[in-house]
Amino acid sequence: MGAQAVSEGTRMVVSARSFADFTPQASFPIKKCDLHRLEEGPSDEALLTREQGLQYYRTMQTVRRMELKADQLYKQKIIRGFCHLYDGQEACAMGIEAGINPTDHLITAYRAHGYTFTRGVAVREILAELTGRRGGVAKGKGGSMHMYAKNFYGGNGIVGAQVPLGAGVALACQYQGNNQVCVTLYGDGAANQGQIFESFNMAALWKLPCIFICENNKFGMGTSVERSSASTDYYKRGDYIPGLKVDGMDVLCVREAIRFAADYCRAGKGPIVMELETYRYHGHSMSDPGVSYRTREEIQEVRTKNDPISMLKERMLSNNMSSVEELKEIDLEIRKVIEDAAQYAISDPEPSLDELCNHIYARDPPMEVRGTNPWVKLKSVS
Amino acid sequence: MASLRSFLRSGKTFVILFVVTSCASVFQVNVRDALNQAMDEELERDERVFLLGEEVAQYDGAYKVSRGLWKKYGDKRIIDTPITEMGFAGIAVGAAFAGLRPICEFMTWNFSMQAIDQVINSAAKTYYMSAGFQTVPIVFRGPNGSSAGVAAQHSQCFAAWYGHCPGLKVVSPWNSEDARGLLKAAIRDDNPVVFLENEMMYGVPFELSEEMMHKDFVIPIGKAKVERQGTHITLVSHSRCVGFCLDAAAVLAKEGVECEVVNLRTIRPLDVDTIEASVMKTGNLVTVEGGWPQYGVGAEICARIMEGPAFNYLDAPAVRVTGVDIPMPYAKILEDHSVPQIKDIIFSVKKVLNM
Numbered sequence: 001m002g003a004q005a006v007s008e009g010t011r012m013v014v015s016a017r018s019f020a021d022f023t024p025q026a027s028f029p030i031k032k033c034d035l036h037r038l039e040e041g042p043s044d045e046a047l048l049t050r051e052q053g054l055q056y057y058r059t060m061q062t063v064r065r066m067e068l069k070a071d072q073l074y075k076q077k078i079i080r081g082f083c084h085l086y087d088g089q090e091a092c093a094m095g096i097e098a099g100i101n102p103t104d105h106l107i108t109a110y111r112a113h114g115y116t117f118t119r120g121v122a123v124r125e126i127l128a129e130l131t132g133r134r135g136g137v138a139k140g141k142g143g144s145m146h147m148y149a150k151n152f153y154g155g156n157g158i159v160g161a162q163v164p165l166g167a168g169v170a171l172a173c174q175y176q177g178n179n180q181v182c183v184t185l186y187g188d189g190a191a192n193q194g195q196i197f198e199s200f201n202m203a204a205l206w207k208l209p210c211i212f213i214c215e216n217n218k219f220g221m222g223t224s225v226e227r228s229s230a231s232t233d234y235y236k237r238g239d240y241i242p243g244l245k246v247d248g249m250d251v252l253c254v255r256e257a258i259r260f261a262a263d264y265c266r267a268g269k270g271p272i273v274m275e276l277e278t279y280r281y282h283g284h285s286m287s288d289p290g291v292s293y294r295t296r297e298e299i300q301e302v303r304t305k306n307d308p309i310s311m312l313k314e315r316m317l318s319n320n321m322s323s324v325e326e327l328k329e330i331d332l333e334i335r336k337v338i339e340d341a342a343q344y345a346i347s348d349p350e351p352s353l354d355e356l357c358n359h360i361y362a363r364d365p366p367m368e369v370r371g372t373n374p375w376v377k378l379k380s381v382s
Numbered sequence: 383m384a385s386l387r388s389f390l391r392s393g394k395t396f397v398i399l400f401v402v403t404s405c406a407s408v409f410q411v412n413v414r415d416a417l418n419q420a421m422d423e424e425l426e427r428d429e430r431v432f433l434l435g436e437e438v439a440q441y442d443g444a445y446k447v448s449r450g451l452w453k454k455y456g457d458k459r460i461i462d463t464p465i466t467e468m469g470f471a472g473i474a475v476g477a478a479f480a481g482l483r484p485i486c487e488f489m490t491w492n493f494s495m496q497a498i499d500q501v502i503n504s505a506a507k508t509y510y511m512s513a514g515f516q517t518v519p520i521v522f523r524g525p526n527g528s529s530a531g532v533a534a535q536h537s538q539c540f541a542a543w544y545g546h547c548p549g550l551k552v553v554s555p556w557n558s559e560d561a562r563g564l565l566k567a568a569i570r571d572d573n574p575v576v577f578l579e580n581e582m583m584y585g586v587p588f589e590l591s592e593e594m595m596h597k598d599f600v601i602p603i604g605k606a607k608v609e610r611q612g613t614h615i616t617l618v619s620h621s622r623c624v625g626f627c628l629d630a631a632a633v634l635a636k637e638g639v640e641c642e643v644v645n646l647r648t649i650r651p652l653d654v655d656t657i658e659a660s661v662m663k664t665g666n667l668v669t670v671e672g673g674w675p676q677y678g679v680g681a682e683i684c685a686r687i688m689e690g691p692a693f694n695y696l697d698a699p700a701v702r703v704t705g706v707d708i709p710m711p712y713a714k715i716l717e718d719h720s721v722p723q724i725k726d727i728i729f730s731v732k733k734v735l736n737m
Contacts, residue, residue, distance in 0.1 A: 105480065165504055202466070362519075
């Protein structure tokens with residue numbers, strides 16, 4: 001069934017047709033993955049049930065709408081600082097979550113809002129963190145790049161640093177013998193980081209249950225992959241580690257690939273590398289219009305021909321697994337969730353100044369922290 | 383007795399004596415063995431504790447601090463890493479995120495610069511950034527500061543660098559009691575701890591009481607210790623220089639100057655209260671450290687004294703004795719003159735006291 005994405009405010013969908021009319025499940029051909037050091041890869045066919053389809057649609061659409069709302073709030077200067085939006089890449093986060101268990105682990109870089117949602121944090125807590133309010137998932141102290149949840153280790157601001165961290169989480173899984181895996185994500189820009197190769201080496205040596213995933217959206221900030229990487233075959237960069245190249249715009253492709261990868265790791269065979277070919281509609285961050293290093297035509301082409309949500313929608317509609325009305329209904333529900341969340345994020349108060357110095361040390365008695373001058377002595381509790 | 387103590391403390395001898403008196407047991411344990419026993423006991427006590435680093439397992443540790451541990455605990459708990467500090471430090475932090483309690487050894491703290499992003503950005507800041515959600519119960523340990531003849535790239539003191547950062551605890555033991563009690567405390571602490579050892583101290587034996595040998599003996603992090611009571615001047619130091627301060631104090635005592643020697647034990651959080659109480663008692667302050675003067679540990683102590691109640695008790699400006707502000711040279715005569723010697727401490731004390 002896959003992990004539960006948060007579905008807020010679900011209602012009975014009232015549609016002109018009864019549920020008995022809909023096809024309960026269908027099999028879809030999916031793009032075969034390019035393989036590196038693997039005899040066989042994931043299936044080239046994916047089974048999708050109606051429930052799964054609706055769930056994936058709901059989740060991806062929620063992430064899409066949430067990111068667009070963040071864009072809006074940023075332009076209104078209600079969100080400040082860094083804001084790296086994920087719209088276009090939804091199939092990656094959803095496909096991964098669908099193929100692992102909630103008890104598995106995940107860590108990613110700074111383009112993290114989508115994963116924060118799929119790993120179980122409510123939209124309102126994400127938006128309130130972006131607006132820096134006390135109701136944010138990190139109480140307003142983390143911001144866009146530092147949101148955490150159970151088995152989700154952020155949200156990391158230093159490019160590439162999350163990869164050894166993820167390998168470490170995998171080491172803990174192996175050490176504890178709990179049959180869990182760690183999905184460790186990084187971008188095409190990060191893929192040349194030395195510490196990633198250090199992680200590959202140790203993960204392979206010690207057979208850590210780590211799924212290394214390169215989300216290749218073709219640009220590291222403003223630098224295309226051709227300009228940054230002597231080899232753009234990111235799924236092969238693990239060298240001695242087997243790899244797969246996956247269509248990251250197809251949620252079913254991603255799901256099948258991650259299931260394959262997780263099985264591989266759980267069998268004790270060691271790490272595996274995946275490259276998800278995907279695309280971001282926004283620029284690198286909110287301060288980047290995203291058109292100085294790529295054309296508007298290219299962006300538009302992806303939107304019309306390759307959008308992950310449209311692709312799922314078309315599949316479901318053309319196989320009678322849902323209706324236009326039903327999906328519209330879901331869209332309206334999501335819109336309400338996002339609006340409510342945005343309202344919350346705008347109206348929730350900022351953290352109290354008493355919070356300023358808290359959370360320096362864990363499980364320690366209260367201590368004094370120096371303020372900006374020697375007369376200001378602030379209190380810090382764990 | 384003073385000359386025997388300084389002979390032993392200088393690290394030139396490697397003597398282990400087993401002395402049992404009639405009323406209480408006393409053990410001679412050198413700093414290396416104190417660290418080794420502390421890790422052994424904590425590995426036994428909590429199965430989430432493990433050690434990783436270069437040569438810690440089959441080599442028994444580059445400086446033999448982890449001798450015997452791999453034989454006892456095996457591959458799962460004592461892990462030899464490739465020479466990839468950034469990678470294995472990050473792996474250690476990730477393991478701490480996911481519920482283990484790693485001890486990450488840097489062969490020397492100089493190599494931690496390869497991994498410093500993981501120590502600061504991944505370990506130190508995470509509890510704060512997550513508003514208390516994600517703890518990082520990790521110990522980073524290894525020898526810090528100058529050694530003997532290892533030259534510039536292998537001789538830097540990192541107390542000031544790591545002591546600068548909120549979210550870290552930074553500890554700098556001097557003797558075996560410190561090493562044992564503070565390492566056990568560090569391993570049991572749920573926060574990231576930077577544990578700065580000293581290679582020249584590894585072979586130096588000290589007396590440990592039966593109480594100190596107890597498997598639950600811990601020294602609180604963040605508390606300094608007054609090693610020697612005095613009335614005329616306060617000497618504040620950490621790590622190996624504490625021994626030099628005690629030697630200087632012994633010499634000065636013959637001239638009627640009684641030095642109070644404060645062993646910081648912890649760099650962060652700094653025990654300002656103990657230092658202030660001492661300065662308010664003696665009226666004079668000299669800090670002693672092996673690291674460079676600019677933006678150093680002594681600079682911080684002097685600033686804190688200036689900003690606090692103890693300033694009004696100073697009879698003279700506080701002064702720092704530090705390493706010379708140069709990269710560490712190789713030739714013995716140059717190296718000897720690059721680090722604070724006992725005579726430098728004595729000279730500074732007399733200057734401050736206007737003798």
